Amino acid sequence: MTFSASARRALHAVLTTGSYAAAARHAGVSQPAIAQQIKALERHCGTPLFERRDGHLVPTAFCEELTGITEGIDVLEAQAARLLERRQSIQSGHLRIGLGNSMPGMALIAAFQREYPAVTLSVVLSDFANIIRGVVEGELDVGVLPNVPQDRRFVRESLIDQDVVAIVHPDDPISRFDRIDCEQLMQSPLIFRSRGSSTQAMVDAAFRQAGLEPRARLVLDTRDGVCEAVANRLGVGFMWRHGTGRTDTIHRIAVTGMGAPCPESVFRLSETQDPIVRAFFVTAKNFRRHAEVLKAG
Structure with a gap:
């Protein structure tokens, strides 16, 4: 038996409500369907999942341990669903990027365009001060710079170390x-x-x-x-x-004496909720991970 999503929903519904009848109403299914799912799970596990006390179904210690794990599965499934929904929703749009250096920003942009070819990109090459100002004033959605200042207005994702x-x-x-x-x-x-x-x-x-x-x-x-x-x-x-x-x-x-290496990072304003900007940051995180793998190899 596989631990299906419907079985997990039945388990959580009984755990939350304390009865098959209430769990059925909670889950929008019949009471026999809930009871059947729980009994099948108990046969598969080889141990009771609930004990009846004072008219309520109380989880066993094994059930509590099991649901602690399955709740994590549900969270991951929800995250995966949101990721798929976000990817499907980004069929167009415009992203404004400021680069202090051609690289690694151009390589990051190429990686993003492979993932989201329908998004239009505008790229500005300028100095450090202008890129910072552009992001702060909303003229740029994201910037890519070395040594981005520690500023609570910014969310950053490191790409590579630079000197x-x-x-x-x-x-x-x-x-x-x-x-x-x-x-x-x-x-x-x-x-x-x-x-x-x-x-x-x-x-x-x-x-x-x-x-x-x-x-x-x-x-x-x-x-x-x-x-x-x-x-x-x-x-x-x-x-x-x-x-x-x-x-x-x-x-x-x-x-000699030029200072320690510092990270080059992509950054944005912390309040930004644009899904295209957030997708760009996911690409940046994967970019860093890939760079670390190549360096280790």
């Missing part, structure tokens, strides 16, 4: 190093980001910690601009390690 690295052209003499410090970097022309960049905030902090005051050859508004400047051999730039999938003319070098 800031120096980037150079492969022909640059310092490309032979696996690690470099700020004092060594002072010997090269530097390419910085403009104010509002989380990358530049980390770079500024590292040079201050080293007691240095660098001057930039170039200050650029975008990460892509920094990458292009480096590709054209204009100097040494900085970026989050996994901020782009580009490898052709960009060589990454770890920088």
